[in-house]
Amino acid sequence: MKKITKKLIPLIIISAISTATQAAYVAGAQPIMFGNDALVHAVFSKVSPNRVIVQGEKIVGVDGPDGAYEVQKTADGGALVSLAQGIDQNFTLYIVTDKNSALSIDVVPRNIPGKTLSFVPNDPPMKAKTDTPNWEEGQSYEKTLIDISKNILNGVIPQDFSEYPISRDLPYHPNVPVNIKGDKQFVGPHLRIVRYVLTNPSYLSVQLTEKMFYQPGVRAVMLSNRNLYSQGQGYLFVIYNFDSGSKE
Incomplete structure (x- = not known):
């Protein structure tokens, strides 16, 4: 592709659009698309840690029932989630990122090896507003x-x-x-x-x-x-x- 040298004047257009959210169902270890505030069902290992990542964002908050799991943040912005020993019932994890993406995970415990769950928000990333004019x-x-x-x-x-x-x-x-x-x-x-x-x-x-x-x-x-x-x-x-x- 040749380098663009021709001067072009952009077409300026003013309009607006609405937003929407959606839920997703997880099957396998492929990247999982989700809408903001979606509920996603996912199988977790109950014998080994599970790595949870949100593409392009850092997980800043993980919340759920006391005693059901342990969480450890990773250097790449993900989280290692280990389920409590002997847990067999589903429970919900709430994930929040530094770009204000929010996700609820219906955790399904299974006797399987640890896995990586990679989540990809459908919505564009949010950037925090600062007091300094940009x-x-x-x-x-x-x-x-x-x-x-x-x-x-x-x-x-x-x-x-x-x-x-x-x-x-x-x-x-x-x-x-x-x-x-x-x-x-x-x-x-x-x-x-x-x-x-x-x-x-x-x-x-x-x-x-x-x-x-x-x-x-x-x-x-x-x-x-x-x-x-x-x-x-x-x-x-x-x-x-x-x-x-x-x-x-």
Whole structure:
């Protein structure tokens, strides 16, 4: 992919979107998606410690019935949960992270080896508000969007933004004649940036415009290439309000 050198002016769009939550059921040791405040059922070993992690976040609180378990924090932000000897009945663990994700786990004790349970929030990560004004608040809204756009087009992570797993992105399905795949995600105090890879699956060239990628919650759209040849690829950069997107 060639380095982007063409100066592009982002399309500024104002809108809003609602949020929703959902629950999940756990089967096996694969990553487990969950909505905030969801109840998730999970089998735990009652003979060995169980490692619990929340992708991209640190567990700061584990609560549950007294005497049912012991917990030890790990250096990577996870938790080792050991069930009390002889426990056979289900109980609920309440997990809270440093990004304010909350999860209830219906623990099912089983006589199996210890396991790792990796949880992935459906919602974008939350960033705590500080008393110190951040870079986004130090200038006009439109200038902020333009400056952020210039930075990401030049491969620079904007000030006060952090990279988060693309798995934490929200669904995005504009009605366009190209395939879209999330590639990178960056989160700031008020805005969220996602870089997508566009692929033209047809045998004909496709002309694209920023307006084609409008969806509620989108604040700016940038294209690395407005003309995609057959099987060609390009980048799409979308700036959202922090928690904007469609939750399915």
